[in-house]
Amino acid sequence: MSAAAPSIADDLRRLATLGATPLGIDRRLFTPSDRAARAQFVAWARADGRRVTQDRAGNVFAQRAGRRAAAPILTGSHLDTVPTGGPYDGAYGAVAALWALRRLDQDAVDTEFPLEAVAWAGEEGSRFPLGCLGSSAFAGLNDLASLEALWDDDGVSFAAARDGVNGLLRGVALRDETRAPSAYVELHIEQGPVLENRGVRLGNVTAIAGQRRFEIEVTGESGHAGTVPMGLRHDALVAAAEIVVALEAEAAANDSVVVTVGRLVVEPNQTNVIPRRVTFRVDARSIDESVLTRIAADVVATAERIGARRGVHVAVASIERRAAVAMDARLRSALAEAFASLGEEALDLPSGAGHDAMCVAAIAPAAMIFVPSAGGRSHVGDEFTSPADLDLGVAALAQALVTIDRRMAKEG
Numbered sequence: 205m206s207a208a209a210p211s212i213a214d215d216l217r218r219l220a221t222l223g224a225t226p227l228g229i230d231r232r233l234f235t236p237s238d239r240a241a242r243a244q245f246v247a248w249a250r251a252d253g254r255r256v257t258q259d260r261a262g263n264v265f266a267q268r269a270g271r272r273a274a275a276p277i278l279t280g281s282h283l284d285t286v287p288t289g290g291p292y293d294g295a296y297g298a299v300a301a302l303w304a305l306r307r308l309d310q311d312a313v314d315t316e317f318p319l320e321a322v323a324w325a326g327e328e329g330s331r332f333p334l335g336c337l338g339s340s341a342f343a344g345l346n347d348l349a350s351l352e353a354l355w356d357d358d359g360v361s362f363a364a365a366r367d368g369v370n371g372l373l374r375g376v377a378l379r380d381e382t383r384a385p386s387a388y389v390e391l392h393i394e395q396g397p398v399l400e401n402r403g404v405r406l407g408n409v410t411a412i413a414g415q416r417r418f419e420i421e422v423t424g425e426s427g428h429a430g431t432v433p434m435g436l437r438h439d440a441l442v443a444a445a446e447i448v449v450a451l452e453a454e455a456a457a458n459d460s461v462v463v464t465v466g467r468l469v470v471e472p473n474q475t476n477v478i479p480r481r482v483t484f485r486v487d488a489r490s491i492d493e494s495v496l497t498r499i500a501a502d503v504v505a506t507a508e509r510i511g512a513r514r515g516v517h518v519a520v521a522s523i524e525r526r527a528a529v530a531m532d533a534r535l536r537s538a539l540a541e542a543f544a545s546l547g548e549e550a551l552d553l554p555s556g557a558g559h560d561a562m563c564v565a566a567i568a569p570a571a572m573i574f575v576p577s578a579g580g581r582s583h584v585g586d587e588f589t590s591p592a593d594l595d596l597g598v599a600a601l602a603q604a605l606v607t608i609d610r611r612m613a614k615e616g
């Protein structure tokens with residue numbers, strides 16, 4: 205191979221210039237950088253001779269014909285980022301889908317089912333307050349009217365942004381019919397440290413974790429930091445701190461759940477005033493629904509017990525609930541066969557992060573492939589996956605598409 209051979213790492217470097225900031229990449233849905241990324245995806249797909257379409261949610265599709273006029277095997281990920289995102293989260297899976305299809309062209313591999321690459325719109329929920337926006341619309345989990353009624357922080361509606369200059373792409377045909385794919389495979393960076401720590405380069409995702417989020421409001425009594433004796437205080441922050449530490453201990457005693465408190469608001473938040481009220485959020489995740497149900501009960505019981513002992517009022521509200529989504533067993537078996545045919549060891553592992561695959565799984569068999577993330581870092585500018593691992597992921601995806609096609613064709 206010559207030194208000048210193009211690589212997917214080059215393409216991702218090029219995409220990373222779109223929305224680049226000192227802290228990372230800011231490519232929120234329907235901004236100039238997001239539009240440029242979708243336009244680049246279209247340009248690459250058309251250079252490969254693909255037929256490109258988009259839907260009214262902003263998703264972009266590039267199809268490679270199959271021998272049959274059947275629903276396609278779909279593969280891809282998202283091009284949008286969080287405000288301080290990295291070059292690989294999402295973009296890798298979308299661009300790799302194009303690379304996998306191109307590899308099959310080069311190897312003159314025909315498939316029975318059409319293959320389709322997709323760039324999902326707005327997975328991160330960073331502009332409009334809905335995660336997996338594009339894939340949830342595609343899967344019929346949210347209808348177009350409910351998307352169009354969303355507003356961003358600047359008071360711009362989804363409909364206005366989509367219909368503006370940075371919205372839908374000019375010259376790309378609209379598809380108004382949502383047709384469930386025959387299967388869906390998403391390639392993504394792990395965004396965690398497990399593959400790297402185990403020295404394995406491919407992950408076969410077992411399930412995407414379910415999630416429960418709570419907001420806990422602790423109300424005590426304010427007072428002068430110098431005059432109220434310790435024994436007479438009802439300090440809301442110390443009570444909140446005790447709850448946080450107790451939840452950590454409960455989670456640490458159970459391998460299959462992670463619990464995080466990442467947001468906490470202290471009032472009045474003054475050096476010389478005893479905190480009157482603390483509002484904080486708990487995020488609990490597990491691929492085991494029964495564990496989540498138990499943790500949810502524990503969160504309420506722990507907060508109330510500590511609140512009662514400290515003489516503060518505690519109110520727990522459930523603010524988000526998302527069920528765990530298992531990946532399709534037959535697709536996972538096809539991935540395992542594909543990885544083995546490449547001579548690659550793979551690890552079965554759950555995904556603690558949410559992905560478009562969990563939405564598409566509502567209408568089609570879905571599976572995910574992970575490649576390692578250096579240091580497990582993600583949603584930061586220095587997110588990194590080695591070029592060799594990026595290439596291996598493309599090879600694994602291409603092989604997986606062929607294996608899935610062959611198996612589904614045999615089933616009729």
Ligand SMILES: [Zn+2]
Pocket residue numbers: 282293294327392559
């Ligand atoms: Zn992602």
